[in-house]
Amino acid sequence: MPLTRSRLGLLLLGVLFTFLLYLLHGQRSAGTRADEASATARTRMAAAEPPVFCREVPAGPRGSGTDGSRRPDVLLLHGQAFTSKTWEALGTLALLAGEGYRAVAIDLPGYGDSPPAEMVATVQGRVAFLDHVLRTLGMQRPVLVSPSMSGRFALPFLLAHGDQLSGFVSIAPVGTKDYTAEQYQRVQTPTLILYGDRDTRLGSQALQSLRHLPVHRVAVVPDAGHACYLDKPEDFHRALLGFLRHMK
Incomplete structure (x- = not known):
């Protein structure tokens, strides 16, 4: 009888031990599934990219540059008081389309019809945003008009990924003093430094910084202020087309 009780006790201990192992395994599996689900959610959130509103006038027959190469696309950004509609109202999109360029103007996050995006709160986020725009629009090495x-978007992108641009058109962008002469000197992207002669603050400031870019031209729009494209649209368009036509 004592032996029987002993065997029964051992059997019960074995059953209890097996049950505890089962519970422990279940908790670990549930934790693993929860971690995997959390990782998937984080990946989806990180991969989420903001919608971007853009305007584009269908381009005429594709033209070619002076060396017979395909004309580059043109991506137009905007200033704080403006949106993509500015380039439509000025006739810039239609003008470029008529010359055979594919030109697209976008609303930056939080402006016009583009919703705000948290990613553009940092420099790295703004660079990633422009990279996302180029990929979404299918633009390969466009000319960036800023x-x-x-400039808070365009300048860090130029310094980080200048090889992804055929050219850069700066119109008194902000933030030029945030970078050193050595940083600018490493950029090989052809650049047009454009500003109005009455823009004595940002225009001259941008010139002093951007003149360190190795490949650049300067165009000054006479009798024009900070938004020189609004004050003298014909002169602005002439300078822009002149730069585009002489690009290799």
């Missing part, structure tokens, strides 16, 4: 406030 007036005023949009």
